[in-house]
């Protein structure tokens with residue numbers, strides 16, 4: 265029997281695979297729905313796609329890349345990094361491509377994983393590494409299906425559509441939109457940006473690394489590590505306190521955002537429309553040098569009236585105005601909840617994970633849940649962050665999983681329900697005091713609960729994940 269089946273070849277799945285190989289464990293496969301590795305960096309190819317965490321931190325600590333071209337690397341370079349990583353670590357021979365997993369069921373110490381094309385695999389351990397943001401969400405606007413022009417989601421960019429000379433509408437102004445709008449604005453004849461709620465945006469201060477900087481990073485790994493540590497400190501000691509509501513840092517961050525806006529947006533009425541009415545940090549703080557300059561362009565219009573319907577040729581807003589568009593781009597985010605939405609997971613006694621999580625997803629330290637022995641999640645419930653690198657956190661989750669696998673040996677390991685409940689109750693109590701809870705809806709939330717984000721610092725995350733409390737688990741041989 266296969267020892268471990270991993271689903272997904274993004275940063276999480278490949279990290280676990282590399283660490284298994286480092287231990288001399290070759291008995292695993294990775295099931296990948298696409299024909300290439302890369303996860304979100306394979307799927308999001310929209311113009312302007314780039315990292316929103318500096319790449320020195322948004323990369324594996326054990327596989328530094330001294331040749332990043334920019335501080336915040338562009339999508340093609342991140343995709344190449346992850347693809348080279350898979351190749352250099354000889355992981356590709358473990359990957360089974362075009363395997364869209366539809367179900368995973370547990371019985372008598374064995375997981376059975378089935379794919380859409382009829383394949384079935386059995387394993388001792390089952391690890392989901394499918395990420396939190398991979399199911400594109402397109403709102404069901406009235407009339408959407410009658411629209412005659414080209415339309416697509418930001419994560420399903422149609423590169424055959426030439427935007428040159430076109431009247432384009434972009435719906436949504438989140439992290440994806442903030443990156444693609446400046447690029448679309450350069451090409452399109454006109455661009456209308458449909459904003460429902462504005463974001464707090466802070467200047468990135470991006471620039472290409474010089475040849476000397478790259479040389480230093482290559483020749484002196486200790487300096488590169490120190491630099492990475494410095495970036496981590498900014499997230500941990502500047503942004504995280506803002507999410508906790510630290511007064512002075514919050515005020516300074518808001519001032520920085522307003523300052524940036526004022527530099528480019530001269531019309532006070534427009535500035536008012538672009539100023540959020542919710543606490544900074546409640547939604548992802550966006551980092552951009554080019555968003556406000558793009559909105560200030562002659563060919564760009566900010567539309568804050570709600571969309572009442574989509575017609576054959578464009579968009580009608582609630583004030584009765586019609587906006588003609590040749591192309592519509594949905595930068596409207598992803599279904600982040602429920603977790604593992606597309607996979608029918610059943611655990612002990614055939615209990616469905618959908619039923620288990622009917623009131624919202626939760627898991628012990630985001631990795632294991634009672635009733636599902638030998639099942640682990642990478643980037644599971646309450647593991648996301650608003651202030652640091654997911655890759656950094658994935659490494660801690662991988663260490664946690666490896667330790668649990670060692671403890672299970674040839675048998676099974678399952679988190680007990682009491683410590684899982686205690687963890688979850690405590691997490692929700694702490695989360696309710698953070699900025700994320702102070703807003704009605706965002707992709708971090710499922711109803712009233714913040715289901716996606718970790719309630720503490722990344723220091724705490726690393727410490728707790730890397731030091732499992734084995735008394736919280738039942739182990740059987």
Ligand code: NAP
Nearest residue numbers: 314315316403436437438439440441460461548595596597
């Ligand atoms: P998002 O942050 O969820 O933004 C979706 C946008 O669509 C929001 O402006 C939202 O408005 C709008 N929207 C949704 N439904 C709407 C409706 N019915 N009518 C009008 N507007 C609607 O999605 P995203 O931009 O794809 O980003 C998601 C996450 O992905 C980010 O927070 C970030 O963590 C990650 N991301 C990372 C990178 C990177 O590192 N390079 C890049 C992109 C994304 P409301 O705000 O009013 O709901």
